[in-house]
Structure formats: C-alpha cells, structure tokens
Amino acid sequence: MSKLRETLAAGGFPVVVELKPPKGTGVEDMLAPVTALAGRVTAFSVPDNEHAKMRLAAIAAARLVQEAGGEALVHLTCRDRNRLALESDLLGAAALGLENILLVSGDYVTLGDHPQAKPVYDADSVQLLQIARGLADGHDSAGLPLKGSPAFFLGAVVIPEADPLGPQLLKFEKKLAAGAQFFVTPAVFDLDKLRRFREQLPENPGKLLVSVKVLGADEIANASAGQWRKVYSLPPDLVSELAGKEPEAIMARGVETAARLVKQIKQENLADGVYLKAKGRPDLFTQILEAAGL
Amino acid sequence: MIIAERKPFAEIKAMVAPYKKILIVGCGTCVAVCLAGGEKEVGLLASQLKLALGLEDKRLEIGEITVERQCDMEFLRPLCDFTADYEAIVSMACGAGVQFLKQLCSLQPIFPGVNTTFIGVNNEAGYYTERCRACHNCYLGITGGICPVTMCPKGLLNGPCGGTLNGHCEVDPAKECAWSQIYHRLELEGRLDNMKEILPLHPHDRCTTPGTVIHPAYKRRYGINE
Numbered sequence: 001m002s003k004l005r006e007t008l009a010a011g012g013f014p015v016v017v018e019l020k021p022p023k024g025t026g027v028e029d030m031l032a033p034v035t036a037l038a039g040r041v042t043a044f045s046v047p048d049n050e051h052a053k054m055r056l057a058a059i060a061a062a063r064l065v066q067e068a069g070g071e072a073l074v075h076l077t078c079r080d081r082n083r084l085a086l087e088s089d090l091l092g093a094a095a096l097g098l099e100n101i102l103l104v105s106g107d108y109v110t111l112g113d114h115p116q117a118k119p120v121y122d123a124d125s126v127q128l129l130q131i132a133r134g135l136a137d138g139h140d141s142a143g144l145p146l147k148g149s150p151a152f153f154l155g156a157v158v159i160p161e162a163d164p165l166g167p168q169l170l171k172f173e174k175k176l177a178a179g180a181q182f183f184v185t186p187a188v189f190d191l192d193k194l195r196r197f198r199e200q201l202p203e204n205p206g207k208l209l210v211s212v213k214v215l216g217a218d219e220i221a222n223a224s225a226g227q228w229r230k231v232y233s234l235p236p237d238l239v240s241e242l243a244g245k246e247p248e249a250i251m252a253r254g255v256e257t258a259a260r261l262v263k264q265i266k267q268e269n270l271a272d273g274v275y276l277k278a279k280g281r282p283d284l285f286t287q288i289l290e291a292a293g294l
Numbered sequence: 295m296i297i298a299e300r301k302p303f304a305e306i307k308a309m310v311a312p313y314k315k316i317l318i319v320g321c322g323t324c325v326a327v328c329l330a331g332g333e334k335e336v337g338l339l340a341s342q343l344k345l346a347l348g349l350e351d352k353r354l355e356i357g358e359i360t361v362e363r364q365c366d367m368e369f370l371r372p373l374c375d376f377t378a379d380y381e382a383i384v385s386m387a388c389g390a391g392v393q394f395l396k397q398l399c400s401l402q403p404i405f406p407g408v409n410t411t412f413i414g415v416n417n418e419a420g421y422y423t424e425r426c427r428a429c430h431n432c433y434l435g436i437t438g439g440i441c442p443v444t445m446c447p448k449g450l451l452n453g454p455c456g457g458t459l460n461g462h463c464e465v466d467p468a469k470e471c472a473w474s475q476i477y478h479r480l481e482l483e484g485r486l487d488n489m490k491e492i493l494p495l496h497p498h499d500r501c502t503t504p505g506t507v508i509h510p511a512y513k514r515r516y517g518i519n520e
Binding site: 078079083104105107108110111119121122123124125126127130141157158159162163164166167168170171173174177178186229230231 | 447448449450451452453454455456457458459460461464465467473474476477478481486489492493494495496498
C-alpha cells in the first residue's frame with residue numbers, strides 16, 4: 001500500500017511536494033527535492049506535461065523518483081492520449097510500482113508550447129477515473145479481462161473557488177462516484193473561501209489535499225498588472241506589497257506565507273494534507289517545512 | 295449550415311498560375327450565405343485574378359458559373375458538359391462540393407477556392423459561429439440544447455474542466471463556459487439531474503470517416519449499395 005494512502009487512512013497529515021520534470025533529459029534538478037526530503041515528505045508529485053508544455057514523460061519521471069528513494073504521485077492527462085494509451089499507460093505505471101495517480105483533463109493545447117497539436121480528450125477526467133477503477137477491477141474499458149490487475153490510489157482535482165460553484169460540485173460528486181479516493185485543489189490563499197467550499201461538500205467526500213504555493217515574480221507582476229487569470233485568487237495586500245520587489249525577496253515572502261498557510265490548514269483541520277508548489281526547489285520546500293514545524 | 299472562408303488570394307493565384315483557361319464554380323447554398331463562395335464571390339475572384347494577372351501582362355480566360363448545390367448530383371449533372379472546355383476548375387464550394395464536382399464532372403485538375411471551417415449558424419451577415427461537430431451521437435436532449443462536444447473546446451461530457459473562470463472558458467475568455475451554460479439552462483428547466491448522470495465514453499467508431507448514411511427507404515428499395 002502506498003505511503004500516501006496509508007497516511008491519509010491513518011488520519012496523518014501527508015505532505016506532497018510537486019516536482020518539475022525537465023524539458024530535456026537532465027533529471028538532476030527535478031530529483032533534487034527527493035534526495036533532500038525523501039524521509040520528510042510523504043510523496044513527490046509529478047505533473048504530466050503541465051500547462052500543456054512538453055516535458056519529460058511523467059511516468060518515467062515518477063519511476064526515477066521511486067528509484068531515488070521517494071514515493072511518487074504521478075499525473076495522467078486526458079489531453080494527450082486516447083483510451084488505449086490512457087489504459088496502457090495506467091498498466092505501465094502500475095507495473096513500474098506507481099500506485100498514486102492523479103487523473104486530470106489537462107490544460108488545453110493552445111495554452112501551452114505546442115499550440116498546433118491535436119487535443120485528444122477521448123475520455124474526460126470522470127471517465128478516466130472509471131477506466132482506472134475498471135482496470136483495478138480486472139477489466140479494460142472494452143470489458144476485456146486483464147491478466148493481473150493494478151492497485152491504484154486514485155486522485156482527482158477539485159476547484160474550491162470555481163465560479164459558478166454548482167457545476168464544479170456536481171462534477172466533484174461524479175468523480176467520487178467514478179472512483180476518486182482523494183482530491184487535490186489548486187493553490188489556496190484565502191482560507192475563508194476554503195472553509196466555505198468545505199461546507200458545500202457532500203458527506204464522505206474523500207480525502208482533500210490543499211495546494212499551497214510559493215508565488216514567483218512573474219506571477220506577482222501579472223497580478224499587479226490586473227492580468228491574473230487563474231482559478232484561485234490572490235490576496236490583494238500580498239500582491240501590492242510584493243509588486244516590483246526582487247525575485248528572491250518575493251520568494252522569501254512566499255515561503256513565509258506558505259508556511260503560515262500550511263500551519264493554519266493543519267491546526268484548523270481544513271484539509272487532510274497539503275500539496276506544496278515551490279518551483280521544484282528543495283531549499284524552498286525545506287524552509288516551508290521547517291517554518292511550518294513539519 | 296457549412297461555413298467556409300475564401301482562401302487567400304495569393305494562394306488561389308498560385309494554384310491557377312500554370313493555366314490559361316479556368317472555370318470558377320460557385321455554390322449557391324451554404325457558402326453563398328456565408329459570403330465565401332456564392333455567385334458574387336465567384337465574380338469577385340474572377341475580377342481579382344484578371345486584374346492581378348493583367349498587371350503582370352499575363353492572360354487568363356475565366357469562365358464563371360454558380361450552381362444551386364455542388365454537393366448534390368441533381369445540380370451537378372448539367373454542369374459536366376460545361377466544364378470540359380477548361381484546363382482547370384476552381385470550386386468555391388465546401389470540401390464536399392469540391393470532391394463531388396471532381397468525381398462527377400471534371401477530368402482536369404480542380405482547386406478549392408475556400409477553406410471549409412465548420413457547421414454553424416448565421417448570427418447576422420458576416421458573423422458565423424460553430425454549433426455542431428457532426429459527432430454521430432447527439433447529446434443535446436440531455437444537455438439543455440447546448441452541445442458539449444462542440445461548445446466545450448475539450449468536448450468534455452461530464453461537466454466543466456478546472457479552468458472555468460467566472461463562468462468563462464479557459465481557452466477563450468471571451469466565450470462563456472459551455473458547461474456553466476448547460477448547468478444554468480438545466481437548472482432553469484428543472485432538469486439538473488441530467489448532469490448527475492455519468493455519460494459514458496463517446497462511441498468514436500461511429501465517427502470513422504468517411505461516413506455513410508443510407509435512409510431506410512433507400513435500403514428497402516435498392517439494398518444497401520449507394
């Protein structure tokens with residue numbers, strides 16, 4: 001059983017750290033947080049061509065994480081694969097010892113670095129959850145039996161600040177029904193919004209990992225120019241305080257904010273665990289964990 | 295209807311460059327409504343070609359004709375005798391019309407004068423928007439009359455993606471999120487339960503190209519052959 005699943009089941013407070021697969025084959029930087037933090041965090045998350053930008057294959061990267069001594073949470077996007085590829089990659093992931101899988105629709109191709117690529121979306125994230133659960137039950141999406149079936153711990157994404165929230169909540173329930181065992185949110189800065197969102201969830205909503213993110217200078221510049229277009233909001237005070245500051249000063253303040261959020265989320269029991277995003281930098285992750293007392 | 299856009303003039307000019315006598319064939323239905331390939335656009339293209347080539351001291355003889363529908367055998371048959379006198383044909387029809395004209399009438403090279411873009415609606419003269427991807431499995435009855443296959447860029451069947459922002463689409467923020475619209479429509483109709491049901495994977499085998507539809511009455515009369 002995966003450490004992530006075990007920790008969540010035992011009511012622990014897992015910490016997942018997001019890695020950055022390289023655009024190329026140099027994997028040293030990607031694996032640096034694993035070397036630095038393997039004994040300290042529960043799992044290392046590996047996005048799959050995040051933001052529709054082509055990078056080293058997530059499943060290969062996740063296997064490298066396991067070989068480096070960490071546990072992986074690998075993402076699989078519907079954007080780049082039809083159902084055959086999704087299913088064979090899921091089986092391949094299982095054969096490589098990957099149990100934690102985050103199933104996502106995937107940002108649209110025109111938002112990434114291969115805007116002329118053909119978007120696939122043969123399955124959506126709900127259907128992909130059904131497919132993965134079907135594989136775990138011993139059959140593929142065509143109903144054909146498998147020789148050896150995988151054991152997955154299946155995750156999905158939920159957007160606490162979605163507007164309108166109604167369709168998002170309906171999709172959340174569908175994902176639960178389709179087999180999602182845990183959910184990951186985008187970055188959260190406003191904990192009141194998170195509280196209000198949690199009040200809307202049905203009974204037994206699975207486990208929730210809330211993302212806490214260290215903002216970069218580009219994001220602060222974007223937000224202070226009024227160009228912020230993300231599914232999570234930023235505190236206006238933080239943006240105006242950091243606008244125009246040096247990148248490292250922004251990072252330092254970001255680490256401070258992240259640590260405070262992690263602490264508060266844990267203390268107030270606002271989530272079952274946290275998912276940290278800090279540019280894949282081991283120094284930033286370490287500082288957050290230390291400041292949060294984890 | 296089928297929406298198309300006139301190809302760039304330079305592209306058409308380059309295609310017909312090797313010929314001295316061409317026929318431009320317009321189509322009087324969809325592409326006429328969307329101002330891309332009807333009788334007027336045939337005349338416009340002919341004038342443009344004559345003027346441009348005239349400036350280069352080149353001569354090009356151009357015939358012009360527009361039929362009601364190039365995708366219809368009934369309207370194409372009478373055209374066949376007329377095309378024989380020309381070295382090349384420029385069809386201003388959608389891709390279906392271009393292929394059918396070539397198949398039925400034309401021994402000489404044929405060139406498309408438009409790029410076929412989508413199945414859409416005429417909002418007003420000059421403003422057309424897509425509505426249907428001809429997916430062979432219409433969901434409109436359960437999605438409040440808004441097509442998730444077409445109106446959601448990802449074609450998601452089970453609700454919005456995570457990119458919806460203030461009810462707008464992550465791909466084009468100027469557009470409303472199709473699933474937000476579907477949600478509001480179904481809510482108004484008291485049919486939100488439709489959105490709770492998980493729709494299965496789309497049967498893409500039905501979409502294998504080229505598609506064929508044979509009406510039951512045709513089958514009864516002629517068997518299954520076209």
